[in-house]
Amino acid sequence: MSQLNPAQKEAVLCIQWPLLINAGAGSWKTHTLTERVAYMIQDQHIRPEKIFCVTFTNKAAKEMRERIARKLGLEVPTSNPFRAHSLPIIGTFHAVSAFFLRMFIDRIGYSKDFIIYDEDDKLRVIKQIMKELSLDEKEFNPRAVLGTISKAKWDGLFPQDYEQTVDSFFWSVVNDVYKKYTAVMRWSNALDFDDLLLLMREILKNDEVLEYFHGRFEYFLVDEYQDTNILQYEMIRSLASKSRNLCVVGDDWQGIYSWRWADIKNILSFKKDYPEATVINLEENYRSTQNIINAANTIIKNNSNQMEKTLFTNNPIGEKIVLMEGVDEKHEADIIANKIKTAEDYGNWAILYRTNGQSRLIEEWLIKKNIPYRVYGGLKFYERKEIKDILAYIRVVFNYADMVSLRRIINVPSRKIGEKTIEGLMNLLEQNSYSLIDIASNPDVLNWFTPQARESLTRFFQLYTTLRSIASTRTIRELMEGIIGGTNYVEYLKAEYGEEEVQWKLDNVEEFANMASRYDGLIYPENLAMFLEDIALITDQDRDNENSSESVSLMTIHLAKWLEFKKVVIAWAEEWVFPHSRSLMESSAIEEERRLMYVAITRAKEELYITRANERYSFGNYSANPKSRFLKEIPDEYTISDTGSRGSAGSIFGSMGNGIHWLHDVMSQFKQETTPRSGIHIPKIGKKHNASDFNMGDRIRHPQYGAGTIVAMNGAIADIAFSGMGIKKMNIEIAPIEKQ
DNA sequence: CTGGGATTGATGGCT
DNA sequence: TCAATCCCAG
Secondary structure, rough: OOOOOHHHHHHHHHHOOEEEEEEEEOOOHHHHHHHHHHHHHOOOOOHHHHHEEEEEEHHHHHHHHHHHHHOOOOOOOOHHHHHHHOEEEEEEEEHHHHHHHHHHHHHHHHOOOOOEHHHHHHHHHHHHHHHOOOOOOOOOHHHHHHHHHHHHOOOOOHHHHHHOOOOOHHHHHHHHHHHHHHHHHHHOOOHHHHHHOOOOOOOOOHHHHHHHHHHHHEEEEEEHOOOOOOOHHHHHHOOOOOOOOOEEEEEEHHOHHHOOOEEOHOOOOOOOHHHEEEEEEEEEOOOOHHHHHHHHHHOOOOOOOOOOOOOOOOOOOOEEEEEEEEHHHHHHHHHHHHHHHHHOOHHHHEEEEHHHHHHHHHHHHHHOOOOEEEOOOOHHHOOOHHHHHHHHHHHHOOOOOOOHHHHHHHHOOOOOOOHHHHHHHHHHHOOOOEEEEEEEEOHHHHHHHHHHHHHHHHHHHHHHHHHHHHHHHHHHHHHHHHHHHHHOOHHHHHHOEEEEEHHHHHHHHHHHHHHHHHHHEEOOOOHHHHHHHHHHHHHHHOOOOOOOOOOOOEHHHHOOOOOOOOEEOOOOOEEOOOOOEEHHHOOHHHHHHHHHHHHHHHOEEEEEEEEEEEEEEOOOOOOEEHHHHHHOOHHHHHEEEEEEOOOOOOHHHHOEEEEEEEHHHHHHOOOOOOOOOOOOOOOHHHHHHHHOOOOOOOOEOOOOOOEEEEEEEEOOOOEEOOOOOOOEEEEEOOOOEOOO
């Protein structure tokens, strides 16, 4: 609190609601928001569970949760943070929606044990449907179809609504796919990310549900309000409609999510929606030097569509912005690495780029120079093939209707089940309304297939039956062990990949298994339900909180949005890359790219380097991209050129043969120290307790659910009541609980 | 019908 | 560069 300046203090202490905090870059808006929440709890004695706070990324949510927990002297929740009642609900729109959909989605005819499909799953469904509808993928790009459907959802349109808007052949095709897609998702008991918000809106239309929310929450806070879209906007509006205690924080200059249909009007019209609202401007930047702020200001002034605002700083003028050019992309990476190597203060540095793919080359040079680094974002852990394979097995076990996962793994590793056989199986399932379980317990129906196919399928269903029985009686870890053992997965990997890559993949699998042990003791199927949800929505954040103080941070600008660094490198400042080629046709898209550059520049506290290469080899050929137009928009007085030396020229074109090493290095930084290094050894879960040590009425503590009381016992199976979240069935002997 | 090898095509940001 | 698709042999 003491570190806050007057404007920030006002924003923290203001007891008027609604409240709009109009906060420029570097005005410490998230910090201010965090302080505000802590103040509400500590000084205004508002009960934490009355507070509902949404952020834009999991990372931001986690950071905020931790700061508040520390401030209040509470334990930082390790997972499933929405269940920690001593803290407010703090999460992304998606995560929060998923949590509440599990409570209420049955009101609109869905099942509560839905699973969540990611982009990859979604695309598989679309492709499958297009095949069934005999649509040519060349004519209709599945991604475009998917994008159009997604847009329809964001506009709040279900297929029947969407049909009304159709006015071209393409749209009518999309509509056909959309209808079928909805049916398949229903049938598979799956939701996609868009559904989370769309259906959240649907359940809020139910008076009884809305009443629950109005009773449960009284205070609502939204970070990055300029990046909300219509569904998110409506969700917040209806939640806050009773108490009208809404506080939003945002900056239209930093709106960089219009491609996700964020609508800047939401923040611009806040005063119209809530005429009684107080507005507080945070216009002083406490982060950057004057040179950096001046450069950022001159760039953003080139945009037309925005609020008038001043952003200033009382910080020193500081160093000029250093513009560096490489001969080619390797030279550029070399220059960056040299600069950082010379400075040695690795933890102060961040390298920001426009697209994830750009990290790779830079990583190679950092490795070459022995500079520790961490890549944020990129391919998600659970999107890696080996993880998704095992996950798909678990999903099919958990949800026998999950056809996408079934298709994914029915022939992985190969069981000689080909496309024809799969089609036959699907027909069997659909036309007879069989489920996988029906077939598994009644293999005679497979007689329809050719002997070879029948043999293969029979083996698969035997495995399936075994896995289901493991799942229902053992831990998730043991289920994974069963999957890996039952499919010879290790052998499969060894046949498909090189030695090092196999090792790396096995390490991933092992880490995956370790993660699962958190769910030990929860009873089937709730253990799997919780596990799968965490994987889909909030697991990644648990993995990347390790110390970054010693290493260079690499990330996209989008990810960096809520962060700051002493020294920032913006790489690849070239037309086609940044601004991105897909934005060049549209002035509004260019403006968004410009806001992105604004965000990138304002991440830097003291030193800013912007680099590019005169020519580069990418996507298989050489190209020479002109200098980014945004560079030309910075007046010379704020910049200085540094062509960089070809210091280690000999190595520039040297060996690239690092192979998988760099991946391994990156991964090892994610790992927990306790993770053993080789092979998959998933230890059997030993008994942690004897059931006889526990009695009815005992108070216990669970790492995930907090304090609870044993209210019923039947052998080792106990019903444990946790405050605020109901009764969980657990196996006392293996649950990670402790007596209190 | 399946599996392996060759060819082609695509390549944004995040939940 | 990598993944998906196509093509052909067994």
